[in-house]
Amino acid sequence: MEYLELFFKSIFIDNMVFATFLGMCSYLAVSKKVSTAVGLGAAVIFVLLVTVPLNWLLDQYILRPGALAWLGEDFAAYDLSFLSFIMFIATIATMVQLVEIIVEKFSPSLYNSLGIFLPLIAVNCAILGGSLFMQSREIATLGLATVYGLGSGIGWFLAILAIAAIREKIRYSNVPAPLRGLGITFIITGLMAIGFMSFGGMLTGGDEEVKETAKEVALQLPQTEKIENNETKTLN
Amino acid sequence: MGLLSKKDTKLILDPLADNNPITIQVLGICSALAITAQLKASIVMSISVLFVLGVGNVVISLIRNIIPSKIRIIVQLTVVAALVIIVDLVLKAFAYELSKELSVFVGLIITNCIIMGRFEAFALGNGPWRSFLDGIGNAAGYGVILIIVGFFRELLGSGTLMGVKVLGDPIEKTGLYGFGYENNGFMLLSPMALIVVGLIIWVQRSRNKALIED
Numbered sequence: 001m002e003y004l005e006l007f008f009k010s011i012f013i014d015n016m017v018f019a020t021f022l023g024m025c026s027y028l029a030v031s032k033k034v035s036t037a038v039g040l041g042a043a044v045i046f047v048l049l050v051t052v053p054l055n056w057l058l059d060q061y062i063l064r065p066g067a068l069a070w071l072g073e074d075f076a077a078y079d080l081s082f083l084s085f086i087m088f089i090a091t092i093a094t095m096v097q098l099v100e101i102i103v104e105k106f107s108p109s110l111y112n113s114l115g116i117f118l119p120l121i122a123v124n125c126a127i128l129g130g131s132l133f134m135q136s137r138e139i140a141t142l143g144l145a146t147v148y149g150l151g152s153g154i155g156w157f158l159a160i161l162a163i164a165a166i167r168e169k170i171r172y173s174n175v176p177a178p179l180r181g182l183g184i185t186f187i188i189t190g191l192m193a194i195g196f197m198s199f200g201g202m203l204t205g206g207d208e209e210v211k212e213t214a215k216e217v218a219l220q221l222p223q224t225e226k227i228e229n230n231e232t233k234t235l236n
Numbered sequence: 237m238g239l240l241s242k243k244d245t246k247l248i249l250d251p252l253a254d255n256n257p258i259t260i261q262v263l264g265i266c267s268a269l270a271i272t273a274q275l276k277a278s279i280v281m282s283i284s285v286l287f288v289l290g291v292g293n294v295v296i297s298l299i300r301n302i303i304p305s306k307i308r309i310i311v312q313l314t315v316v317a318a319l320v321i322i323v324d325l326v327l328k329a330f331a332y333e334l335s336k337e338l339s340v341f342v343g344l345i346i347t348n349c350i351i352m353g354r355f356e357a358f359a360l361g362n363g364p365w366r367s368f369l370d371g372i373g374n375a376a377g378y379g380v381i382l383i384i385v386g387f388f389r390e391l392l393g394s395g396t397l398m399g400v401k402v403l404g405d406p407i408e409k410t411g412l413y414g415f416g417y418e419n420n421g422f423m424l425l426s427p428m429a430l431i432v433v434g435l436i437i438w439v440q441r442s443r444n445k446a447l448i449e450d
Contacts, residue, residue: 018427019426020270020426021265021266021426021429021430022266023266024266025262025263025349028265082321084343085320085321085324086317086321089317089346090313090314093310093313122313123309123313123349124347125266125344125349127347128346129347132340132344136339177442177448178438178440178441178445179437182259182262182437183438183441186430186433189430190428190430190431190434191427193426193430194427
């Protein structure tokens with residue numbers, strides 16, 4: 001359940017593009033055609049899926065305060081968290097290069113469709129952002145980190161797919177000349193982001209309300225019914 | 237202008253308007269949008285990028301002849317990451333509140349495409365002095381847009397500038413609020429940043445027809 005919740009949360013509520021504006025540069029530059037957008041989106045999903053868990057391990061066992069305790073008690077006092085930027089970006093850059101080499105070797109056809117986007121991805125803020133958010137939100141287990149990476153990737157994929165489809169159609173619309181191209185893309189993205197904000201209460205909002213009303217009722221009602229209330233609460 | 241030849245001034249002034257990194261080259265959008273709800277954060281972000289891009293361009297330009305071109309991206313990322321760590325630690329030491337607010341976006345300067353873009357496009361092919369000017373110019377162009385967006389979002393969204401209540405007090409109904417003016421809380425939400433940048437692009441391109449895309 002926890003996994004499913006985080007998965008949907010990272011796709012819709014904390015969507016990389018619409019909630020935090022990560023990966024905007026490639027989002028705007030590569031969204032002119034649906035086919036290329038799909039290629040880049042797939043590459044982003046894949047790289048996020050690999051680098052977020054990897055950086056989670058790195059954070060857990062090397063970087064965070066006291067993480068080096070597994071080496072012995074002398075090391076427990078070290079705090080290497082100031083190195084996290086450089087470690088994360090190094091992991092990402094090497095992983096991207098590695099993935100590129102492997103794909104080129106074993107699947108030339110996949111390389112042809114996906115390969116050109118891989119160097120672009122090393123400097124995509126969405127990838128580094130995924131790792132940094134993973135660190136600052138203190139995601140607890142390796143499994144959750146993997147799910148988070150996958151969900152964020154899929155969210156980004158959906159966003160670029162949607163904007164590419166809209167941009168293909170908007171070519172036939174009568175947009176004011178100075179707004180053509182970049183300007184209208186910005187404004188559409190803004191409107192889409194407003195739409196995505198409506199997902200905000202999907203997982204948390206309703207739950208909180210139920211708890212509050214239950215508490216109020218418990219205060220007003222006599223003893224016997226209070227117990228019933230508690231039972232329903234534990235059931236929840 | 238003994239120090240700067242005509243060509244050099246062009247390097248600085250061009251990115252401010254007709255070759256602006258955000259509105260024309262489409263670089264470095266991510267951070268431009270996420271942290272502009274307040275003017276103060278936008279200014280700090282601009283200064284950080286100015287530092288990283290200015291120094292980074294010089295460093296890359298100095299070592300451009302020794303970097304093997306195959307691994308140049310990793311080398312560039314390492315240089316930027318080192319500079320960003322400096323910025324992050326300085327912010328944490330002297331402006332802790334603000335660095336909490338900027339959270340991961342300080343780290344994301346590393347992948348700010350302006351920086352990689354200028355390294356690739358300019359610093360790898362030019363001397364240190366000219367690279368420095370190019371870095372300063374582009375960072376300033378980036379900063380200008382950030383500050384404009386931050387200015388409007390904070391003014392219209394919360395009625396303050398740098399935390400000072402310029403439009404009067406909304407609770408005691410002084411200043412503009414006395415006439416029934418209300419803050420537009422929508423401006424503080426992130427989607428409005430996109431729309432404000434879109435409007436800036438609109439204004440800029442209708443003033444300079446040469447920039448219009450077809």
